Amino acid sequence: MLRITNGQVHDPANGLSGEVRDVIIDGGTIVSAEGLPQAQLDEMETIDATGCVVMPGGVDIHSHIAGAKVNSGRILCPEEHGSHVSARTAITRAGCGLTVPTTHRTGYLYSKLGYTTAFEAAVPPLEARHAHEELQDLPMLDKGCYTVMGNNHLVMQVLSDSDPVRRKERLRDLVSWLLKASRGYAVKVVNPGGVEDWKWNTGAADLDIPTPPFGVTPRQIISALAETVDDLKLPHSMHLHCNHLGEPGNLATTLATMRNLEGHRAHFTHLQFHSYGKTPKGGFTSGAAEMAEYFNRHPEFTCDVGQIVFGPTLTMTSDAPMEFHLHQMRKAKWASGDIEMESGSGVVPMTYSPGVLVNAIQWAVGLELLLLIKNPWQIILTTDHPNAGPFTAYPEIIKLLMDADYRNSWLEKLHPKVRRYTCLFDLNREYTFDEIAVITRSGPARALGLANKGHIGAGAEADVAIYRIGDDKRAMFNAPAYVLKQGEVVVRDGEIVRTVQGRTLGVSPEGGERLDDELTETFDGYYTVRLANYMVEDEYLDRPEVVPCG
Amino acid sequence: MTTHDNVVCTFCGCLCDDIEVEVRDNTITAVKKACAIGKNKIMHATSDPPPISVRGVETSVDEAVEEAVRIMSTARNPMVYGMSSTTSEAQREMVEIAEITGANLDNCSSYCHGPGVLARQQVGLVSCSLGEAKNRADLVIYWGCNPVEAHMRHLSRYSLQPKGLFMPEGRKGRKVVAIDVRPTPTTKRADVFLQVQPGHTFEIASVLRALLNGVELDFPDGADSVAGVPVEAWREVVEMVKKCKYGVLFFGLGVTQCRNTDINVEQVARLVQDANRHTRFSAVAMRGHGNVNGTNQVMSWLTGYPLAVNFSRGFPRHNPGEFSVVPMLARKEIDAALIVATDPGAHLPKDAVDFLKTIPVIHLDPHRNMTTPWATVVIPVAPVGVAATGTFYRMDNVPLRLKKLVDSPFPTDEEVLKTMKEKIAYAANN
Ligand code: SF4
Secondary structure (H helix, E strand, O other), rough: OOEEEEEEEHHHHHHHEEEEEEEEEEEOEEEOOOOOOOOOOHHOEEEEOEEEEEEEEEEEEEEOOOHHHHHHHHHHHHHHHOOOOEEOOOOOEEEEOOOOOHHHHHHHHOOOEEEEEEEEEEEEEHHHHHHHHHHOOOOOOEEEEEOOOOHHHHHHHHHHOOOOHHHHHHHHHHHHHHHHHHHHHOEEEEOOOOOHHHHHOOOOOOOOOOOOOEEEHHHHHHHHHHHHHHHHOOOEEEEEOOOOOOOOOOHHHHHHHHHHHOOOEEEEOOHHHHHHHEOOOOOOOHHEEEEEEHHHHOOOOEEEEEOOEEEEEEEEEEHHHHHHHHHHHHOOOEEEEOOOOOOOEEEEEEEEEOOHHHHHHHHHHHHHHHHHOOOOHHHOOOEOOOOOHHHHHHHHHHHHHOOHHHHHHHHOOOOOOOOOOOOOOOOOOOOOHHHHHHHHHHHHHHHHHOOOOOOOOOOOOOOEEEEOOOOOOHHHOOOOOOEEOOOEEEEEOOOOOOOOOOOOEOOOOOOOOOOHHHHHHHHHOOOOHHHHHHOHHHHOOEEEEOOOOO | EEEEEEEHHHOOOOOOOOOEEEEEOEEEEEEEOOOOHHHHHHHHOHHHHHHHHOOOEOOOHHHHHHHHHHHHHHOOOEEEOOOOOHHHHHHHHHHHHOOOOOOEEEHHHHHHHHHHHHHHHHHOOOOOHHHHHHHHHHHEEEEEEOOOHOOOOHHHHHEEEEOOOOOOHHHOEEEEEEEOOOOHHHHOOOEEEEEEEOHHHHHHHHHHHHOOOOOOOOOOOOOOOOOEEEEEHHHHHHHHHHHOOEEEEEEEEHHOOOOOOHHHHHHHHOOHHHHHHOOOOEEEEOOOOOOHHHHHHHHHHOOOOOOOOOOOOOEEEEEEOOOOOHHHHOOOOOOEEEEEEEOHHHHHOOHHHEEEEEEEEEEOOOOOOOOOOOEEEEEEEEEEEOEEEEEOOOOOOOOOEEEOOOOOOOOOOHHHHHHHHHHHHHHHOO
16 A cells, blocks of 8 residues: 655545645555554555645546557658657657657656546547557557547438438447447547538538538537437547637637537537637637637536647647648648548648737637636646647646736737737636646546546545645646556656556447448448458457446 | 458558458468469468578577577667568567667668658658548549559559449549559550650659649740650640549659659659649558558657667667668668568668678568578568468558468567567666
């Protein structure tokens, strides 16, 4: 057994707000200290957390860390790898990269920030084996991946079924099957209809414009998938990347999408990229205030922010048309991959600069959302790694949230016109440790339906992060004093001291054992792989764990 | 007798996964649906293994592995090389062996599709899975490749004949252009064949880009041809590109190995990017060996770079030309080599092979080949996709799981490499 003592425990799920408490670990699990005789406590191996906050391990709900498009990103930017390297040590593997680190390095970098779980945000089933192979080589974290379905032909084919009862049942089976085939954790929808539209070289998808060839609209796709996710009682809600990412005025589409989903659970990812107003001339303004106002009235929804980080990065998404536009705008390198029957993807390098007005507004929008959405359980810290910036910037973002003076000091570095378009510098809210704990661990764990993560009460997994309290919150969250994974100390003073292999989290919803006859016929006719070779085998999951539905 | 369905053929980058194989008494007795090459490869996958040997003396696997470990552990600047015909699982072990020994790590793509991979680093590539070609492509261009002879089922399974979701007529619904330096069985299947002079890929791609982007080209009288083809014909190609709904360009070694190598592919990749301003257009590299694409993928996720990596400083450094296999051997810098799933004796330049013969070479391969007679340590392995399972990446990055159909008396690449890795790591730490 192991005892963490004298630390200020921030465990919002269990109502602990900095109380000094012992946290007791037995094997990989947190156990109650109550009833343990003092003599036993005194004899335990002890971590002295005096002057530290003790929190659950961090949980990243949306990050691009493994799979075909991430690797395509690695190939695309050798120039960044050379200056960010880690040499092999007695316990760690070699690697490199900042915005798209190699797999082992990704695990170490997360762990060194106190994170213990992360989800790859977009995997097309046809390439799911690749994502899982990379995840096998990504240590330190429990992990999982989301299965993209918003432009899937089989999904659209089912939605074009005219019998509503049959349609519903078939979709439930299909979604369940796709999750099993890809070993996914959640249903991901990216620019519903829009990726397929672009394969026909037609414009951006609007909610009610039918997508060829099935004539299904994005509205139908998201409504039906949200309903199916609820019916299947999946632990995580539908994970939605709305239409029109990054376009001025897209606030209207995002709000219309949300209204359409009222009453269902839904997670709106990288909401910052979807919360823009428009000037009369077509320029960007912040739509964050209106968005937050709506969000504050809808507790059934969660979001993650996708906060911009200034500096060079790489954008990568299944939203292939968006990347095409970015390539045209920036005249930058561009990798793209259309995936038969399912999806697409694109990768384009990007630099966000404080002196560029649009970037300054984007940066402000993210922070406004974080400060204006009142309930921290509804908004999760992400950078949509690496789209808005690398996850290694989380400590910087925490500092921006906890320190209003620091935040306001940025005003002079930003484009001078930024004040016209944002209210950020009128906001005085400063996050507390509890609120930071919510947006970085407890909130995402709850949104993901992970009952044993995101808190450190009895029965929780012993994933713990201990940070030495300091005035500079960036420095504090950048180098945890200790990180424990599955009850073992893996990081001390910001350095890896032990490596562990995490689990792969999956789901096993009802039904969907096989594809129905009509869909089998489509599959056999139009995929280029055999159905028998499609489903990801057990060999690709090192330590699988099924998170229960319901 | 057992019949195995949906077997993946590992021979070429097409990775056809619909093969039927009959097995009787642990012997393959029939192969159906594969092309002639694939069939032959599968039928004879387990035949003619080399003897397990150290310096020409027959020995056991354990002793051969011991010697291999000794060689790699004492080498000062070793090379780990090959990988193109083994599983990603084995490739992952090779990367770690290179890491532990501070080795140079390279794969066969460095002298075939490598320039295309380097071009992807410079400009990216707009690409698609092969099913998009099947389901959508109304314009197909074969440039510097001859799939009819090298990827025999490519045309029937993916790119030319198949009836696709939005291409119900199959071949009839597609326009086909071939660009090559000589007529081939592939160019015969095309609607338009442009026979070009060798060495002009960059020029052709530049002219096509200019025409596509509406740049007026001024040719002096009597000199209005590019690579020996009248500019009018190139104009027609550009019109076809603009008019098509979904075009796919398949390019082969004729493009990647044209002189000046990577800048050719860069220009072709930019051409394809430009085409997307008018319509949808993708390019797919016609990767040769079954899992040569997998080597680029595995090396990228583990080292950050698809080829030509050096670990002498403990972290990956990348420098094609410096750490690529051929120049490295030309400089005679290597003092030991671990070579897996490729036959350098057959594929590398003679000088390189002559140099390899002077240093300790460890060779893993299922078959007796041009390297086994002189390699220092020879370890026969179970052939992948027949007697060993694992993952292969198709030319379009679709990963497939191989089947194990028969038992081999020999261990798999993955098993041998894993044992070696553990022993080398133990030696390094103690
Ligand atoms: S085309 Fe290639 S993969 Fe297909 S059967 Fe022939 S050799 Fe095998």
